[in-house]
């Protein structure tokens with residue numbers, strides 16, 4: 222009986238946090254209306270959240286002629302750490318409870334050697350943890366451009382040349398952080414969640430615009446993972462199986478051979494051109510391409526035109542199959558939105574460019590990490606003496 226009451230109380234704490242996240246500052250009366258709880262129930266829950274350092278006072282409001290004190294999520298109180306891995310580069314993102322990105326850093330790294338990459342990821346994690354109060358971090362989530370096993374915490378990625386790499390165990394061993402607060406997911410899934418967090422439409426498809434082209438599907442507000450967690454590998458839709466280019470998967474004419482970043486860059490410039498320089502980040506390469514397109518470079522414009530056509534052909538398949546409310550194009554599709562994103566249509570599926578670009582996976586990872594506290598605020602300790610000190614600057 223006791224456990225049941227505590228379970229209900231924890232669920233109500235989470236309910237109030239979600240309300241404040243979705244609606245901004247609210248009074249006790251507004252929170253009671255929104256949650257369906259009584260004001261007498263809301264009051265001690267708010268005190269609890271305040272003692273955990275999660276909410277703070279935010280002035281007053283007048284509802285139905287009566288003044289009420291407003292509360293809001295405390296900026297910087299709790300942080301989620303997102304790590305992202307791409308060939309040659311690692312990223313770290315720190316997001317707080319309100320969803321605001323507080324830190325975003327990228328470093329070059331030889332990611333082909335998993336041990337090196339894990340060493341550097343552990344360094345990045347330790348460095349940002351120095352800026353976050355120890356009790357004030359929710360967890361660490363790693364975004365992987367490939368397949369993950371979320372039960373064993375391992376990742377396999379052809380792009381990274383990783384096979385069954387023990388990411389979670391490796392990070393736990395290097396940082397000493399509890400394994401229960403570390404996890405991983407695919408870059409596409411996490412990026413989709415980041416986009417959904419900004420615009421919570423019920424049915425959303427996110428498409429990575431990178432070497433691999435992968436979709437993440439959110440249906441009725443929930444991620445579609447598939448029976449083996451492999452849903453969304455749309456880069457291997459055989460759009461030209463007879464005449465197309467051979468794909469790394471062994472088949473011909475896969476969509477990724479037409480619109481993957483490698484294919485696009487090779488259409489843009491010969492192999493010795495600096496857009497192929499692995500030392501440059503994808504964002505830097507896209508700046509070069511954009512400058513050339515704006516100057517009217519014929520080869521660049523031809524590559525953009527053909528890629529836009531091939532992109533539209535695949536998007537038509539996704540739209541027919543899933544009828545999403547919105548498709549968000551990420552990665553280089555977003556960086557080159559002026560040429561690649563189809564114009565808005567009246568009715569049907571809206572196709573938009575991600576505003577997060579290549580950072581979407583990292584931002585989504587940090588949000589996934591902070592979601593642990595949004596889902597279960599009681600997991601954070603109540604500190605003696607009330608609210609904690611400030612979060613990271």
Ligand SMILES: [Zn+2]
Pocket residue numbers: 456457468469470471472475477
């Ligand atoms: Zn393929």
